[in-house]
Amino acid sequence: KQEVTQIPAALSVPEGENLVLNCSFTDSAIYNLQWFRQDPGKGLTSLLLIQSSQREQTSGRLNASLDKSSGRSTLYIAASQPGDSATYLCAVHSPAGTYKYIFGTGTRLKVLA
Amino acid sequence: DAEITQSPRHKITETGRQVTLACHQTWNHNNMFWYRQDLGHGLRLIHYSYGVQDTNKGEVSDGYSVSRSNTEDLPLTLESAASSQTSVYFCASSGSPQGALYEQYFGPGTRLTVT
Numbered sequence A: 001k002q003e004v005t006q007i008p009a010a011l012s013v014p015e016g017e018n019l020v021l022n023c024s025f026t027d028s029a030i031y032n033l034q035w036f037r038q039d040p041g042k043g044l045t046s047l048l049l050i051q052s053s054q055r056e057q058t059s060g061r062l063n064a065s066l067d068k069s070s071g072r073s074t075l076y077i078a079a080s081q082p083g084d085s086a087t088y089l090c091a092v093h094s095p096a097g098t099y100k101y102i103f104g105t106g107t108r109l110k111v112l113a
Numbered sequence B: 001d002a003e004i005t006q007s008p009r010h011k012i013t014e015t016g017r018q019v020t021l022a023c024h025q026t027w028n029h030n031n032m033f034w035y036r037q038d039l040g041h042g043l044r045l046i047h048y049s050y051g052v053q054d055t056n057k058g059e060v061s062d063g064y065s066v067s068r069s070n071t072e073d074l075p076l077t078l079e080s081a082a083s084s085q086t087s088v089y090f091c092a093s094s095g096s097p098q099g100a101l102y103e104q105y106f107g108p109g110t111r112l113t114v115t
Helices: none
Strands: A010-014 A019-025 A032-038 A044-051 A056-059 A062-067 A072-077 A086-093 A101-103 A107-112 B004-007 B010-013 B019-025 B031-038 B042-051 B054-057 B064-066 B076-078 B087-094 B110-114
Touching: A010 A019, A019 A032, A019 A086, A019 A107, A032 A062, A032 A072, A044 A056, A044 A062, A044 A072, A072 A086, A086 B042, A101 B042, B004 B087, B010 B019, B019 B031, B019 B087, B019 B110, B042 B064
Parallel strands: A010 A107, B010 B110
Antiparallel strands: A019 A072, A032 A044, A032 A086, A056 A062, A062 A072, A086 A101, A086 A107, B004 B019, B019 B076, B031 B042, B031 B087, B042 B054, B064 B076, B087 B110
């Protein structure tokens, strides 16, 4: 059974820092992995999706990498800003042939001005 | 622009009542999902549908039902609401007509309180 873990559960950093959020999964047979952002009281906003054949995806200050063999993905945020404060969730699409996602419990990020 | 809408956004109901939460998407996606989000559990899949007339149980389906009569809508029904079903409910859809990415898009959520 696929399990997805995100550590740490919470993180506080000063503005301007580059930071890395981690996502681990137990079964490497994934179809793709998606990173989301969730603001308090809001829905989930898709940030990046990485297909199983890809190593990384970039969007602006965000870069997500995928290492299937080690069961890990990282979300790199460059030059963090207070507006980046939110909960970040990763989800794996597993197994291939279905369309279900398994979610991690998220990392709550606070960027201090 | 395409979107997913959910209604109501907030609902308070009493134990034992039947409740239906609406989900409507204009992405023309085949796949639709209902999740609940609770502290300490993250997002858990309740039911999902791969197309019209197709429904499937997720990991926490007891006490819930769905029906899919068209592409755009997947209403979620709580047959007899229980306090344990107090939660935030999210609807999502995925699947481009080109069948490429299966990126999931989420609605804004419905906060349900069962008293």
